[in-house]
Amino acid sequence: MNTPDLFSLALADALWSALAALGFAVLFNVPVRTLPGCMACGALGHMLRTLLAAQGVSVELASLVGATAVGFVGTAFARRWETPAMVFTVSGAIPLVPGVFAFRAMLGVINLISAPDVQAGMAALYETGVNAARTGLILGALAVGIAAPTLLFHRHRPVV
């Protein structure tokens, strides 16, 4: 893909994922002053993932990179707006949640029980397994990514 194409892809991706993050931020009732930060986190994470995936990086690894960026930027925003980082990181990570893979896994289960023969059953089983594994891996990547700042730099002796 050449540079202007990549640029317009990134721009469109940032716009739509910012709007997606906005909707969920409102659903999660975030403080009004944090809305722009939530949109920025959503746009940043998803845009990074799309750009990396366009370069041939796997979705799982690209999700980890995107979520880590959201984690660090969210932590910086949290200092600036004096609110827990999770306000930004949760809204920002929502566009990265592998909803479609999760559904395909669930539909695979339903296809499995309604499969007419062994071959169709094996195909459904494969579909379920692959999609469930991707869902799990991406979710793990999201959690590690947004927790990265705390895990790496904010270590302190546990109080409890």
Next chain:
Amino acid sequence: MTYKDALEREELRDVIDLSLWAGQLLLQHGAEAERVEETVHRLGTALGCDWLDVLVSPNAIIATTSSGPEFRTKVRRVVGMRVDMTVVSAVNRLSRRVESGELNRFQARAELVRISSMPPHYNRWLTVGLVGLACASFSRLFGGDWAVFAVTFAASATAMFVRQELARRHVNQLLTVIATAFAAGLIASSAAVFRWSETPQTALSAAVLLLVPGVPLINAAEDMIKGHMVVGLVRGATGVLVSLAIALGLLLAMTLAGVRGL
């Protein structure tokens, strides 16, 4: 450790009550287990206890406050979960103000009363519109065209309205999810039924995204990474169950509308 005066038994009762109240608000509104445990401990010690032992379980918090020779233990049930970042943010700030000595026990109680009765920032119609827009944006991210965008907006905005109505009537959480996914799926199917688009399936997968249990699933993974295994497992199971309910509602709608494949 700095020396603290031993608290009276009555004071101890007040401190444990306030700490658990703050913890309950956090757990109920989508905070991760680590934050709940830390906040309860910090509040309690800031309000004059020597130590608090805190156990966060998925639907209860148990804490023991100790001060001098006295100790008291209390269990607080935590039921129902609704993500609300304003509450999490407000409790976080309260805990910091108490720690810095700005608020005493009585002011902290007044603040907790205020936090518990805060109305939401966004009215329900704004939420309906923006959640519809969010799912419609997802359909663009999945490569849908403008017809799909419009259908997804209508489907998920209606679904959000259905969800609000059912939640207000205290319908079972999973039943609410099934019914909401059904409503979203039925309207989103129209793109395929009337052949409005080349990629009608995109509307179906995008329209139900408002139900995806993103917060429980992310929290589940984060809790487990940080060593809160039980809370993480329960939240993960909740997330899987909700996802299954979405698939069930969607599949019912697709079967009824005669749409195949996703």
